[in-house]
Amino acid sequence: MPLGFAQRIVSRDDLVARFIDSAAGAAARVVHGTRAELATLVAGFSGDGLASDGVARFDREAQRVASRCLSMVPGVPGTVAVPDDPHALADLDLLVCEGVLGVAENGGIWLPASRLGERSALVLARHVVVVLARSSIVADLHAAYAAVDVSAESFGVFLAGPSKTADIEQSLVIGAHGAMGVTVVLLDE
Amino acid sequence: MRVALFAPCFVDHLVPSAAIAALRVLERLGIVVDVPDGAACCGQPVANAGFASAGAAALERFADTFASYDHVVVLSGSCAVHVRGHATGIGDAGIRVAQRTTEFCAFLHDVVGVERVRMLGATLRARVALHIGCHALRGLDLARPSELQLRPSNKVRAVLATVEGLSFAALARPDECCGFGGSFSIGEGAVSARMGRDRLADVQAGGATALVTTDLSCAIHLRGVDRAAGGALPMWHVAEVLAGMAACDALDASGGER
Amino acid sequence: MRDRGEPRPLPVLDATGAVDHAAGAERFVANEARTTWHDASLWFVREKRDRAASTVEDWEALRDAASAIKTHTLSRLDEYLAQFEQRATARGITVHWARDAAEHNEIVLGILSARGARRLVKSKSMLTEECGLNDYLIGRGIDVVDTDLGERIVQLRNEPPSHIVMPAIHLKKEEIGETFHEHLGTPAGDDDPDALTAAARVHLRARFLAADAALTGVNFAIAETGGIVVCTNEGNADLGTALAPVHIASMGIEKLVPRAADLGVFLRLLARSATGQASTVYASHMHAARPGQALHVVLVDNGRSAQLGRADFWGSLKCIRCAACINTCPVYRRSGGYSYGSTVPGPIGSVLTPGFDLQKYASLPFASTLCGSCAAVCPVRVDLDVQLYKWRQLAVDAGYVSPVKGWLMRRLGAVLADPALLQLTVGIAGAILRVVPRPLARRLAGAWGRWRELPEMPAQSFRAWYRANRRGPD
Numbered sequence: 006m007p008l009g010f011a012q013r014i015v016s017r018d019d020l021v022a023r024f025i026d027s028a029a030g031a032a033a034r035v036v037h038g039t040r041a042e043l044a045t046l047v048a049g050f051s052g053d054g055l056a057s058d059g060v061a062r063f064d065r066e067a068q069r070v071a072s073r074c075l076s077m078v079p080g081v082p083g084t085v086a087v088p089d090d091p092h093a094l095a096d097l098d099l100l101v102c103e104g105v106l107g108v109a110e111n112g113g114i115w116l117p118a119s120r121l122g123e124r125s126a127l128v129l130a131r132h133v134v135v136v137l138a139r140s141s142i143v144a145d146l147h148a149a150y151a152a153v154d155v156s157a158e159s160f161g162v163f164l165a166g167p168s169k170t171a172d173i174e175q176s177l178v179i180g181a182h183g184a185m186g187v188t189v190v191l192l193d194e
Numbered sequence: 195m196r197v198a199l200f201a202p203c204f205v206d207h208l209v210p211s212a213a214i215a216a217l218r219v220l221e222r223l224g225i226v227v228d229v230p231d232g233a234a235c236c237g238q239p240v241a242n243a244g245f246a247s248a249g250a251a252a253l254e255r256f257a258d259t260f261a262s263y264d265h266v267v268v269l270s271g272s273c274a275v276h277v278r279g280h281a282t283g284i285g286d287a288g289i290r291v292a293q294r295t296t297e298f299c300a301f302l303h304d305v306v307g308v309e310r311v312r313m314l315g316a317t318l319r320a321r322v323a324l325h326i327g328c329h330a331l332r333g334l335d336l337a338r339p340s341e342l343q344l345r346p347s348n349k350v351r352a353v354l355a356t357v358e359g360l361s362f363a364a365l366a367r368p369d370e371c372c373g374f375g376g377s378f379s380i381g382e383g384a385v386s387a388r389m390g391r392d393r394l395a396d397v398q399a400g401g402a403t404a405l406v407t408t409d410l411s412c413a414i415h416l417r418g419v420d421r422a423a424g425g426a427l428p429m430w431h432v433a434e435v436l437a438g439m440a441a442c443d444a445l446d447a448s449g450g451e452r
Numbered sequence: 453m454r455d456r457g458e459p460r461p462l463p464v465l466d467a468t469g470a471v472d473h474a475a476g477a478e479r480f481v482a483n484e485a486r487t488t489w490h491d492a493s494l495w496f497v498r499e500k501r502d503r504a505a506s507t508v509e510d511w512e513a514l515r516d517a518a519s520a521i522k523t524h525t526l527s528r529l530d531e532y533l534a535q536f537e538q539r540a541t542a543r544g545i546t547v548h549w550a551r552d553a554a555e556h557n558e559i560v561l562g563i564l565s566a567r568g569a570r571r572l573v574k575s576k577s578m579l580t581e582e583c584g585l586n587d588y589l590i591g592r593g594i595d596v597v598d599t600d601l602g603e604r605i606v607q608l609r610n611e612p613p614s615h616i617v618m619p620a621i622h623l624k625k626e627e628i629g630e631t632f633h634e635h636l637g638t639p640a641g642d643d644d645p646d647a648l649t650a651a652a653r654v655h656l657r658a659r660f661l662a663a664d665a666a667l668t669g670v671n672f673a674i675a676e677t678g679g680i681v682v683c684t685n686e687g688n689a690d691l692g693t694a695l696a697p698v699h700i701a702s703m704g705i706e707k708l709v710p711r712a713a714d715l716g717v718f719l720r721l722l723a724r725s726a727t728g729q730a731s732t733v734y735a736s737h738m739h740a741a742r743p744g745q746a747l748h749v750v751l752v753d754n755g756r757s758a759q760l761g762r763a764d765f766w767g768s769l770k771c772i773r774c775a776a777c778i779n780t781c782p783v784y785r786r787s788g789g790y791s792y793g794s795t796v797p798g799p800i801g802s803v804l805t806p807g808f809d810l811q812k813y814a815s816l817p818f819a820s821t822l823c824g825s826c827a828a829v830c831p832v833r834v835d836l837d838v839q840l841y842k843w844r845q846l847a848v849d850a851g852y853v854s855p856v857k858g859w860l861m862r863r864l865g866a867v868l869a870d871p872a873l874l875q876l877t878v879g880i881a882g883a884i885l886r887v888v889p890r891p892l893a894r895r896l897a898g899a900w901g902r903w904r905e906l907p908e909m910p911a912q913s914f915r916a917w918y919r920a921n922r923r924g925p926d
């Protein structure tokens with residue numbers, strides 16, 4: 006069965022703008038940078054405390070300088086290595102990883118296991134920084150599934166912003182179980 | 195073009211004024227209308243309650259009565275939907291009738307045309323809340339339901355827009371169900387009445403001075419809820435507005451010639 | 453723990469043990485302020501859904517595609533299930549088949565026992581609710597913790613979920629604050645959602661870290677690849693499965709899609725229809741166990757193949773459990789999840805549950821005005837209103853409505869088929885109404901008059917007027 010959702014031709018700038026809108030709608034913070042300045046940018050994030058709203062208001066840990074950082078991005082130094090036991094990441098402050106592809110329509114970013122180092126880091130880290138090349142943004146999920154083989158690895162996830170819940174009277178709360186904040190660094194490449 | 199007008203059982207006996215209005219509107223539009231004896235009901239009240247078999251005789255009678263007409267104009271969206279959906283199961287007459295049965299506003303919009311309706315020159319100084327019965331809305335495409343992501347359209351509104359002096363109240367939930375639902379109004383009376391009160395509260399919040407509907411079954415229920423709470427909101431069928439009979443509360447009318 | 457005088461949130465059962473939806477609903481609407489609040493909460497979600505759907509240009513075509521894919525899959529479900537099993541097994545996933553709830557529960561217990569697992573963390577799975585898994589496991593010494601915030605709230609209160617996506621939608625934050633004060637030691641009177649969620653986070657984080665096994669539901673299973681997809685906003689499925697040495701995924705057999713590419717259609721629809729989000733925060737694709745972990749998928753029938761065999765109702769298996777039909781249902785919004793007495797409430801619950809036990813759930817198909825909003829909102833185009841109508845016919849045919857109602861309806865059918873008899877009946881009723889005082893008349897009119905004023909009886913029917921004014925004297 007052909008799906009027949011034709012891709013309308015849109016400019017890259019338009020795709021990026023839509024991605025940024027969608028990511029903001031999912032409560033992710035989007036910043037711009039170059040690969041060369043990544044290390045400085047990330048060091049800057051960990052200095053200001055990583056999240057300030059939602060559950061983070063009540064979590065002192067979330068507001069201190071990030072000292073335990075797992076980085077899967079070359080050039081960005083981490084302080085912890087991928088452990089054998091995922092439980093060892095229980096106190097992880099920061100995960101820095103690079104997305105394979107971004108989805109303009111919903112702000113989702115495809116992250117297969119290899120990009121996370123350890124699956125649990127995605128949800129144990131208080132904050133997740135996802136580096137994403139502007140050129141990797143596609144329009145919608147049809148394009149995303151056409152571009153990635155979701156079965157290539159044992160695990161892969163479309164991540165759209167920080168963990169959230171609205172289970173208490175429909176109030177949106179950021180930071181339910183997983184990351185209290187997600188920062189997307191859009192690389193101009 | 196042979197046109198029949200069908201006033202369903204509850205319209206015939208409880209709101210005859212609306213049927214008189216519809217007849218007059220069609221006559222003024224130059225349409226020769228027949229009101230045949232024979233069928234009193236399409237069987238929907240019992241079929242929707244789970245007793246389709248008990249309603250089958252009424253539906254068959256309906257099919258026999260109206261099989262020879264080109265258009266069967268029904269003064270109830272929900273009855274029209276029932277006939278269109280269920281008469282197909284009772285042979286050739288049923289299939290024919292199902293295809294040719296339509297609702298009053300749909301007939302005016304699709305067959306007569308809004309420009310001819312405008313020539314009726316109806317006037318009504320009122321800010322009206324429009325209530326399209328759910329079955330008519332979703333089963334007859336009388337208007338685009340709020341769930342669907344399609345271009346907005348509303349045949350009933352288009353017909354009523356020809357009425358001078360009439361404006362539309364904006365409702366917070368334009369197509370929320372009023373809670374009638376046939377036997378639901380009895381079997382689930384508490385929720386039904388609550389839905390009616392909520393619908394009326396929205397109508398009032400929208401600043402409407404009257405309610406205009408395609409479905410008098412909804413109106414009988416809403417009126418009962420309204421009057422039980424001491425309200426006096428006028429409620430009219432579209433035909434009563436077009437016939438100029440809406441100046442006084444037409445649902446109160448005795449049905450005599452005025 | 454509850455408002456004083458607030459009835460326990462259980463369905464009302466009649467003398468035969470059948471769910472009496474109308475009675476449960478009447479109890480719910482008796483609290484007017486709470487009904488207003490409940491209705492508004494759900495309507496808020498419906499409006500979010502509308503906004504989200506409106507941003508997708510091809511929304512209606514997307515619904516068509518989703519419906520077509522599900523229809524196709526269901527038409528060859530056996531083949532796709534076999535393919536899924538084969539591909540999943542090749543990836544080292546252990547696939548189990550459960551004919552019914554009891555088999556499912558035994559399989560889960562068996563997996564846990566084999567590993568000596570005693571602490572189970574669960575993410576949302578309506579299937580395990582359907583199977584009564586929690587009680588089964590708890591009764592056998594397993595510590596079961598629901599980790600979805602809403603599910604944890606109702607678990608602490610010893611209540612079932614009242615909604616399939618928002619399990620605690622019936623509760624006010626003050627009530628949740630009290631529950632957390634009692635069970636998690638939060639300060640008395642604290643009802644700030646951020647603070648309560650923070651407390652739950654700490655409480656549940658410890659459970660995640662200590663868990664021996666994680667159980668999740670499945671949103672989609674991909675036949676072509678042998679993988680599963682689990683969608684959450686909280687990240688609880690990912691926390692559980694990324695830490696525990698065993699992952700058990702329980703899924704109904706209708707969750708299959710043929711190809712990974714089909715997910716583009718379903719994931720575009722799911723979150724928008726469910727909560728109005730463009731996407732869930734996590735849409736996790738699992739194609740093998742983590743190193744050192746075991747991954748089990750339990751394929752559960754539990755009445756699904758019977759439903760698939762019902763010509764009028766197989767379409768209900770297209771459902772992706774987004775709950776949009778529940779949120780939009782004007783009756784659910786004003787009767788609450790517990791009035792249905794079923795795991796899945798609302799329109800979809802009312803077409804699925806009678807398939808399990810028509811006698812017990814015969815009132816559910818009648819808990820609707822047949823307004824059709826459910827079918828119009830459904831992302832996979834389940835013709836819910838049509839199926840409700842058809843279940844009504846079956847409930848009547850099987851004799852599951854009261855004999856009085858049955859007699860009345862059959863009489864009414866005969867009267868409506870005969871204009872002269874109808875005229876006579878109305879004439880008698882009108883004559884009575886004209887002489888009886890209004891309050892008494894309302895009482896005589898039973899359930900109609902209890903809630904409404906009676907209509908005025910006109911002097912003359914339309915037909916009588918027509919004969920007099922258009923045909924001339926007979």
Ligand code: SF4
Binds near residue numbers: 725772776
């Ligand atoms: S029937 Fe449709 S609208 Fe209702 S839960 Fe299932 S998929 Fe959603």
